[in-house]
Amino acid sequence: MSRHSFDPEIAGRVGLNAAVIFQNITFWIEKNQANRRNLRNGRYWTYNSISAFGELFPYLSEKQIRTALEKLVSAELIIKGNFSDDRYDRTCWYALGNSICPIGQIDLTERENDAFAPEGKPSAPEGKSYKNRYKPYQKPNPSHAKAAVEDEVSEKILSAYPEDRIRGKAVCLSQIRQALADGVDAKDLEEAVRTYASESEGFTRSKVCFSDNWFASGRWQAYVEKQAEDREKAAALQADHQARVACWIRDRSPMCKHITPTQVTALLASKLVTQIQIEAAGLRA
Known part of the structure:
Protein backbone atom coordinates (compact mmCIF):
# COMPACT_ATOMS: atom_id res chain seq x y z
CA MET A 1 0.00 0.00 0.00
CA ASN A 141 6.15 34.94 5.41
CA PRO A 142 3.38 34.72 8.07
CA SER A 143 1.20 36.76 5.73
CA HIS A 144 1.42 33.94 3.18
CA ALA A 145 0.21 31.38 5.71
CA LYS A 146 -2.58 33.75 6.73
CA ALA A 147 -3.58 34.23 3.09
CA ALA A 148 -3.66 30.45 2.62
CA VAL A 149 -5.99 30.08 5.61
CA GLU A 150 -8.21 32.88 4.32
CA ASP A 151 -8.35 31.17 0.91
CA GLU A 152 -9.49 27.91 2.53
CA VAL A 153 -12.18 29.77 4.49
CA SER A 154 -13.39 31.54 1.35
CA GLU A 155 -13.43 28.26 -0.59
CA LYS A 156 -15.48 26.64 2.17
CA ILE A 157 -18.02 29.46 2.13
CA LEU A 158 -18.37 29.30 -1.66
CA SER A 159 -18.73 25.50 -1.57
CA ALA A 160 -21.97 25.95 0.40
CA TYR A 161 -23.59 27.61 -2.63
CA PRO A 162 -25.75 25.46 -4.97
CA GLU A 163 -23.04 23.69 -6.94
CA ASP A 164 -24.63 23.89 -10.37
CA ARG A 165 -25.12 27.67 -10.05
CA ILE A 166 -21.54 28.56 -9.16
CA ARG A 167 -20.07 30.88 -11.78
CA GLY A 168 -17.15 33.29 -11.87
CA LYS A 169 -15.26 31.65 -9.03
CA ALA A 170 -12.55 34.31 -8.90
CA VAL A 171 -15.16 37.08 -8.56
CA CYS A 172 -16.98 35.15 -5.84
CA LEU A 173 -13.84 34.53 -3.81
CA SER A 174 -12.82 38.17 -4.16
CA GLN A 175 -16.22 39.33 -2.87
CA ILE A 176 -16.07 36.86 0.03
CA ARG A 177 -12.58 38.00 1.04
CA GLN A 178 -13.71 41.62 0.93
CA ALA A 179 -16.71 40.87 3.15
CA LEU A 180 -14.47 39.11 5.67
CA ALA A 181 -11.99 42.00 5.54
CA ASP A 182 -14.88 44.36 6.30
CA GLY A 183 -15.55 42.46 9.52
CA VAL A 184 -18.27 39.98 8.54
CA ASP A 185 -17.93 36.81 10.58
CA ALA A 186 -16.99 33.82 8.41
CA LYS A 187 -19.51 31.55 10.16
CA ASP A 188 -22.28 34.09 9.64
CA LEU A 189 -21.45 34.41 5.94
CA GLU A 190 -21.30 30.65 5.48
CA GLU A 191 -24.63 30.26 7.26
CA ALA A 192 -26.11 32.95 4.99
CA VAL A 193 -25.00 30.97 1.93
CA ARG A 194 -26.38 27.72 3.37
CA THR A 195 -29.69 29.37 4.19
CA TYR A 196 -30.07 30.65 0.63
CA ALA A 197 -29.11 27.23 -0.73
CA SER A 198 -31.77 25.63 1.47
CA GLU A 199 -34.43 28.19 0.53
CA SER A 200 -33.79 27.80 -3.18
CA GLU A 201 -33.49 24.01 -3.15
CA GLY A 202 -36.97 23.50 -4.62
CA PHE A 203 -36.62 26.27 -7.22
CA THR A 204 -36.11 25.64 -10.91
CA ARG A 205 -32.48 26.41 -11.79
CA SER A 206 -33.47 29.54 -13.71
CA LYS A 207 -34.83 30.99 -10.45
CA VAL A 208 -31.56 30.46 -8.55
CA CYS A 209 -29.13 33.37 -8.82
CA PHE A 210 -25.66 32.70 -10.22
CA SER A 211 -23.09 32.91 -7.44
CA ASP A 212 -21.06 35.78 -8.91
CA ASN A 213 -24.18 37.95 -9.10
CA TRP A 214 -25.35 36.84 -5.64
CA PHE A 215 -22.11 37.85 -3.93
CA ALA A 216 -21.42 40.95 -6.03
CA SER A 217 -24.91 42.35 -5.40
CA GLY A 218 -24.55 41.77 -1.65
CA ARG A 219 -27.64 39.56 -1.36
CA TRP A 220 -25.95 37.77 1.52
CA GLN A 221 -26.24 40.90 3.68
CA ALA A 222 -29.96 40.43 4.36
CA TYR A 223 -29.30 36.92 5.66
CA VAL A 224 -26.44 38.07 7.90
CA GLU A 225 -28.58 40.91 9.27
CA LYS A 226 -31.43 38.47 9.95
CA GLN A 227 -29.04 36.24 11.89
CA ALA A 228 -27.96 39.23 14.01
CA GLU A 229 -31.60 40.16 14.68
CA ASP A 230 -32.43 36.59 15.69
CA ARG A 231 -29.49 36.53 18.09
CA GLU A 232 -30.58 39.81 19.64
CA LYS A 233 -34.13 38.51 20.12
CA ALA A 234 -32.84 35.28 21.65
CA ALA A 235 -30.55 37.23 23.97
CA ALA A 236 -33.43 39.50 25.03
CA LEU A 237 -35.67 36.50 25.76
CA GLN A 238 -32.89 34.86 27.76
CA ALA A 239 -32.29 38.05 29.74
CA ASP A 240 -36.02 38.38 30.48
CA HIS A 241 -36.21 34.77 31.61
CA GLN A 242 -33.19 35.16 33.86
CA ALA A 243 -34.69 38.30 35.42
CA ARG A 244 -37.91 36.41 36.24
CA VAL A 245 -36.02 33.49 37.75
CA ALA A 246 -33.92 35.92 39.82
CA CYS A 247 -37.16 37.40 41.18
CA TRP A 248 -38.33 33.94 42.24
CA ILE A 249 -35.12 33.47 44.17
CA ARG A 250 -35.20 36.87 45.84
CA ASP A 251 -38.89 36.34 46.80
CA ARG A 252 -38.24 32.70 47.82
CA SER A 253 -41.09 31.72 45.51
CA PRO A 254 -42.40 28.15 45.42
CA MET A 255 -41.29 28.22 41.76
CA CYS A 256 -37.70 27.92 43.00
CA LYS A 257 -38.13 24.15 43.04
CA HIS A 258 -38.06 24.24 39.24
CA ILE A 259 -34.69 26.06 39.08
CA THR A 260 -31.77 23.87 38.01
CA PRO A 261 -28.17 24.09 39.31
CA THR A 262 -27.08 25.24 35.83
CA GLN A 263 -29.50 28.16 36.02
CA VAL A 264 -28.26 29.03 39.51
CA THR A 265 -24.67 29.12 38.25
CA ALA A 266 -25.66 31.37 35.33
CA LEU A 267 -27.54 33.75 37.65
CA LEU A 268 -24.57 34.03 39.99
CA ALA A 269 -22.28 34.71 37.03
CA SER A 270 -24.59 37.47 35.82
CA LYS A 271 -24.74 38.90 39.36
CA LEU A 272 -28.53 38.98 39.32
CA VAL A 273 -28.56 37.21 42.69
CA THR A 274 -26.10 36.68 45.54
CA GLN A 275 -24.88 33.50 47.17
CA ILE A 276 -26.79 34.45 50.34
CA GLN A 277 -30.05 34.78 48.36
CA ILE A 278 -29.42 31.41 46.71
CA GLU A 279 -28.94 29.71 50.07
CA ALA A 280 -31.95 31.49 51.59
CA ALA A 281 -34.12 30.10 48.79
CA GLY A 282 -32.86 26.60 49.59
CA LEU A 283 -30.82 26.25 46.40
CA ARG A 284 -27.25 25.41 45.59
CA ALA A 285 -25.11 25.83 42.49
Whole structure:
Protein backbone atom coordinates (compact mmCIF):
# COMPACT_ATOMS: atom_id res chain seq x y z
CA MET A 1 0.00 0.00 0.00
CA SER A 2 1.46 3.38 -1.00
CA ARG A 3 2.02 6.08 1.59
CA HIS A 4 1.64 9.76 0.90
CA SER A 5 3.74 12.42 2.63
CA PHE A 6 4.08 16.19 2.61
CA ASP A 7 6.23 19.09 3.80
CA PRO A 8 4.56 20.79 6.82
CA GLU A 9 5.81 24.24 5.75
CA ILE A 10 4.35 23.84 2.27
CA ALA A 11 1.11 22.56 3.81
CA GLY A 12 0.98 25.73 5.92
CA ARG A 13 1.40 27.77 2.79
CA VAL A 14 -0.99 26.11 0.35
CA GLY A 15 -2.94 23.53 2.36
CA LEU A 16 -2.60 19.81 2.99
CA ASN A 17 -4.05 18.58 -0.34
CA ALA A 18 -1.73 20.75 -2.40
CA ALA A 19 1.29 19.77 -0.27
CA VAL A 20 0.67 16.05 -0.85
CA ILE A 21 0.33 16.56 -4.62
CA PHE A 22 3.45 18.78 -4.65
CA GLN A 23 5.44 15.98 -3.02
CA ASN A 24 4.39 13.61 -5.81
CA ILE A 25 5.23 16.11 -8.55
CA THR A 26 8.64 16.79 -6.99
CA PHE A 27 9.42 13.06 -6.83
CA TRP A 28 8.83 12.58 -10.58
CA ILE A 29 10.69 15.76 -11.55
CA GLU A 30 13.71 14.59 -9.55
CA LYS A 31 13.49 11.16 -11.17
CA ASN A 32 13.32 12.71 -14.65
CA GLN A 33 16.29 14.94 -13.92
CA ALA A 34 18.25 11.92 -12.67
CA ASN A 35 17.53 10.14 -15.96
CA ARG A 36 17.88 13.26 -18.11
CA ARG A 37 14.29 13.01 -19.33
CA ASN A 38 11.75 15.68 -20.21
CA LEU A 39 14.13 18.65 -20.28
CA ARG A 40 12.28 21.55 -21.89
CA ASN A 41 13.08 25.25 -21.78
CA GLY A 42 15.78 24.75 -19.18
CA ARG A 43 13.56 22.81 -16.74
CA TYR A 44 12.79 19.19 -16.04
CA TRP A 45 9.10 18.32 -16.25
CA THR A 46 6.60 15.62 -15.35
CA TYR A 47 3.08 15.27 -16.67
CA ASN A 48 -0.25 13.92 -15.49
CA SER A 49 -3.95 14.32 -16.17
CA ILE A 50 -6.53 15.16 -13.52
CA SER A 51 -7.96 11.65 -13.83
CA ALA A 52 -4.49 10.15 -13.30
CA PHE A 53 -4.03 12.25 -10.18
CA GLY A 54 -7.42 10.95 -9.09
CA GLU A 55 -6.09 7.38 -9.36
CA LEU A 56 -3.06 8.32 -7.26
CA PHE A 57 -5.11 10.20 -4.68
CA PRO A 58 -8.51 8.45 -4.52
CA TYR A 59 -9.44 10.36 -1.36
CA LEU A 60 -9.45 13.67 -3.30
CA SER A 61 -12.23 14.76 -5.63
CA GLU A 62 -11.49 16.16 -9.10
CA LYS A 63 -12.43 19.61 -7.82
CA GLN A 64 -10.02 19.30 -4.86
CA ILE A 65 -7.20 18.23 -7.19
CA ARG A 66 -7.80 21.16 -9.55
CA THR A 67 -7.92 23.58 -6.61
CA ALA A 68 -4.71 22.14 -5.17
CA LEU A 69 -2.87 22.51 -8.50
CA GLU A 70 -4.15 26.08 -8.87
CA LYS A 71 -2.78 26.92 -5.42
CA LEU A 72 0.62 25.44 -6.28
CA VAL A 73 0.79 27.49 -9.49
CA SER A 74 -0.39 30.66 -7.72
CA ALA A 75 2.28 30.21 -5.03
CA GLU A 76 4.92 29.70 -7.77
CA LEU A 77 5.78 26.29 -6.36
CA ILE A 78 5.11 24.78 -9.79
CA ILE A 79 4.57 26.04 -13.32
CA LYS A 80 2.37 24.46 -16.00
CA GLY A 81 3.09 23.71 -19.64
CA ASN A 82 1.89 21.62 -22.57
CA PHE A 83 4.45 19.93 -24.80
CA SER A 84 2.30 17.37 -26.57
CA ASP A 85 2.60 17.13 -30.34
CA ASP A 86 -1.13 16.44 -30.49
CA ARG A 87 -2.94 19.78 -30.32
CA TYR A 88 -5.99 18.02 -28.90
CA ASP A 89 -4.01 16.53 -26.00
CA ARG A 90 -4.64 18.73 -22.95
CA THR A 91 -2.47 16.75 -20.53
CA CYS A 92 -0.66 19.27 -18.35
CA TRP A 93 3.09 19.23 -17.69
CA TYR A 94 4.56 20.51 -14.43
CA ALA A 95 7.99 21.84 -13.42
CA LEU A 96 9.22 23.30 -10.17
CA GLY A 97 8.38 27.00 -9.97
CA ASN A 98 10.48 30.06 -9.29
CA SER A 99 10.01 29.96 -5.51
CA ILE A 100 11.84 26.59 -5.53
CA CYS A 101 14.06 26.79 -8.62
CA PRO A 102 14.56 30.43 -9.70
CA ILE A 103 17.19 29.38 -12.26
CA GLY A 104 14.90 26.75 -13.78
CA GLN A 105 16.54 23.56 -12.50
CA ILE A 106 16.98 21.74 -9.23
CA ASP A 107 20.01 23.18 -7.42
CA LEU A 108 22.55 20.39 -6.84
CA THR A 109 25.40 20.28 -4.38
CA GLU A 110 28.80 19.01 -5.57
CA ARG A 111 28.28 15.73 -3.68
CA GLU A 112 24.88 15.21 -5.27
CA ASN A 113 26.06 16.18 -8.75
CA ASP A 114 28.23 13.07 -9.04
CA ALA A 115 25.04 11.00 -8.88
CA PHE A 116 24.31 11.97 -12.49
CA ALA A 117 25.68 10.11 -15.45
CA PRO A 118 26.69 11.90 -18.69
CA GLU A 119 24.03 12.55 -21.30
CA GLY A 120 22.98 9.34 -23.03
CA LYS A 121 24.59 7.12 -20.39
CA PRO A 122 22.89 4.99 -17.71
CA SER A 123 21.67 6.98 -14.75
CA ALA A 124 23.38 7.17 -11.38
CA PRO A 125 24.72 4.01 -9.70
CA GLU A 126 22.39 2.10 -7.46
CA GLY A 127 22.36 3.41 -3.93
CA LYS A 128 22.62 7.09 -4.83
CA SER A 129 19.98 9.18 -3.12
CA TYR A 130 17.89 11.72 -5.00
CA LYS A 131 16.02 12.94 -1.96
CA ASN A 132 15.99 16.61 -0.94
CA ARG A 133 17.90 17.62 -4.06
CA TYR A 134 16.38 21.08 -4.14
CA LYS A 135 17.34 23.63 -1.55
CA PRO A 136 14.54 24.19 0.96
CA TYR A 137 12.90 27.54 0.49
CA GLN A 138 12.94 30.15 3.22
CA LYS A 139 10.27 29.86 5.87
CA PRO A 140 7.19 31.51 4.36
CA ASN A 141 6.15 34.94 5.41
CA PRO A 142 3.38 34.72 8.07
CA SER A 143 1.20 36.76 5.73
CA HIS A 144 1.42 33.94 3.18
CA ALA A 145 0.21 31.38 5.71
CA LYS A 146 -2.58 33.75 6.73
CA ALA A 147 -3.58 34.23 3.09
CA ALA A 148 -3.66 30.45 2.62
CA VAL A 149 -5.99 30.08 5.61
CA GLU A 150 -8.21 32.88 4.32
CA ASP A 151 -8.35 31.17 0.91
CA GLU A 152 -9.49 27.91 2.53
CA VAL A 153 -12.18 29.77 4.49
CA SER A 154 -13.39 31.54 1.35
CA GLU A 155 -13.43 28.26 -0.59
CA LYS A 156 -15.48 26.64 2.17
CA ILE A 157 -18.02 29.46 2.13
CA LEU A 158 -18.37 29.30 -1.66
CA SER A 159 -18.73 25.50 -1.57
CA ALA A 160 -21.97 25.95 0.40
CA TYR A 161 -23.59 27.61 -2.63
CA PRO A 162 -25.75 25.46 -4.97
CA GLU A 163 -23.04 23.69 -6.94
CA ASP A 164 -24.63 23.89 -10.37
CA ARG A 165 -25.12 27.67 -10.05
CA ILE A 166 -21.54 28.56 -9.16
CA ARG A 167 -20.07 30.88 -11.78
CA GLY A 168 -17.15 33.29 -11.87
CA LYS A 169 -15.26 31.65 -9.03
CA ALA A 170 -12.55 34.31 -8.90
CA VAL A 171 -15.16 37.08 -8.56
CA CYS A 172 -16.98 35.15 -5.84
CA LEU A 173 -13.84 34.53 -3.81
CA SER A 174 -12.82 38.17 -4.16
CA GLN A 175 -16.22 39.33 -2.87
CA ILE A 176 -16.07 36.86 0.03
CA ARG A 177 -12.58 38.00 1.04
CA GLN A 178 -13.71 41.62 0.93
CA ALA A 179 -16.71 40.87 3.15
CA LEU A 180 -14.47 39.11 5.67
CA ALA A 181 -11.99 42.00 5.54
CA ASP A 182 -14.88 44.36 6.30
CA GLY A 183 -15.55 42.46 9.52
CA VAL A 184 -18.27 39.98 8.54
CA ASP A 185 -17.93 36.81 10.58
CA ALA A 186 -16.99 33.82 8.41
CA LYS A 187 -19.51 31.55 10.16
CA ASP A 188 -22.28 34.09 9.64
CA LEU A 189 -21.45 34.41 5.94
CA GLU A 190 -21.30 30.65 5.48
CA GLU A 191 -24.63 30.26 7.26
CA ALA A 192 -26.11 32.95 4.99
CA VAL A 193 -25.00 30.97 1.93
CA ARG A 194 -26.38 27.72 3.37
CA THR A 195 -29.69 29.37 4.19
CA TYR A 196 -30.07 30.65 0.63
CA ALA A 197 -29.11 27.23 -0.73
CA SER A 198 -31.77 25.63 1.47
CA GLU A 199 -34.43 28.19 0.53
CA SER A 200 -33.79 27.80 -3.18
CA GLU A 201 -33.49 24.01 -3.15
CA GLY A 202 -36.97 23.50 -4.62
CA PHE A 203 -36.62 26.27 -7.22
CA THR A 204 -36.11 25.64 -10.91
CA ARG A 205 -32.48 26.41 -11.79
CA SER A 206 -33.47 29.54 -13.71
CA LYS A 207 -34.83 30.99 -10.45
CA VAL A 208 -31.56 30.46 -8.55
CA CYS A 209 -29.13 33.37 -8.82
CA PHE A 210 -25.66 32.70 -10.22
CA SER A 211 -23.09 32.91 -7.44
CA ASP A 212 -21.06 35.78 -8.91
CA ASN A 213 -24.18 37.95 -9.10
CA TRP A 214 -25.35 36.84 -5.64
CA PHE A 215 -22.11 37.85 -3.93
CA ALA A 216 -21.42 40.95 -6.03
CA SER A 217 -24.91 42.35 -5.40
CA GLY A 218 -24.55 41.77 -1.65
CA ARG A 219 -27.64 39.56 -1.36
CA TRP A 220 -25.95 37.77 1.52
CA GLN A 221 -26.24 40.90 3.68
CA ALA A 222 -29.96 40.43 4.36
CA TYR A 223 -29.30 36.92 5.66
CA VAL A 224 -26.44 38.07 7.90
CA GLU A 225 -28.58 40.91 9.27
CA LYS A 226 -31.43 38.47 9.95
CA GLN A 227 -29.04 36.24 11.89
CA ALA A 228 -27.96 39.23 14.01
CA GLU A 229 -31.60 40.16 14.68
CA ASP A 230 -32.43 36.59 15.69
CA ARG A 231 -29.49 36.53 18.09
CA GLU A 232 -30.58 39.81 19.64
CA LYS A 233 -34.13 38.51 20.12
CA ALA A 234 -32.84 35.28 21.65
CA ALA A 235 -30.55 37.23 23.97
CA ALA A 236 -33.43 39.50 25.03
CA LEU A 237 -35.67 36.50 25.76
CA GLN A 238 -32.89 34.86 27.76
CA ALA A 239 -32.29 38.05 29.74
CA ASP A 240 -36.02 38.38 30.48
CA HIS A 241 -36.21 34.77 31.61
CA GLN A 242 -33.19 35.16 33.86
CA ALA A 243 -34.69 38.30 35.42
CA ARG A 244 -37.91 36.41 36.24
CA VAL A 245 -36.02 33.49 37.75
CA ALA A 246 -33.92 35.92 39.82
CA CYS A 247 -37.16 37.40 41.18
CA TRP A 248 -38.33 33.94 42.24
CA ILE A 249 -35.12 33.47 44.17
CA ARG A 250 -35.20 36.87 45.84
CA ASP A 251 -38.89 36.34 46.80
CA ARG A 252 -38.24 32.70 47.82
CA SER A 253 -41.09 31.72 45.51
CA PRO A 254 -42.40 28.15 45.42
CA MET A 255 -41.29 28.22 41.76
CA CYS A 256 -37.70 27.92 43.00
CA LYS A 257 -38.13 24.15 43.04
CA HIS A 258 -38.06 24.24 39.24
CA ILE A 259 -34.69 26.06 39.08
CA THR A 260 -31.77 23.87 38.01
CA PRO A 261 -28.17 24.09 39.31
CA THR A 262 -27.08 25.24 35.83
CA GLN A 263 -29.50 28.16 36.02
CA VAL A 264 -28.26 29.03 39.51
CA THR A 265 -24.67 29.12 38.25
CA ALA A 266 -25.66 31.37 35.33
CA LEU A 267 -27.54 33.75 37.65
CA LEU A 268 -24.57 34.03 39.99
CA ALA A 269 -22.28 34.71 37.03
CA SER A 270 -24.59 37.47 35.82
CA LYS A 271 -24.74 38.90 39.36
CA LEU A 272 -28.53 38.98 39.32
CA VAL A 273 -28.56 37.21 42.69
CA THR A 274 -26.10 36.68 45.54
CA GLN A 275 -24.88 33.50 47.17
CA ILE A 276 -26.79 34.45 50.34
CA GLN A 277 -30.05 34.78 48.36
CA ILE A 278 -29.42 31.41 46.71
CA GLU A 279 -28.94 29.71 50.07
CA ALA A 280 -31.95 31.49 51.59
CA ALA A 281 -34.12 30.10 48.79
CA GLY A 282 -32.86 26.60 49.59
CA LEU A 283 -30.82 26.25 46.40
CA ARG A 284 -27.25 25.41 45.59
CA ALA A 285 -25.11 25.83 42.49
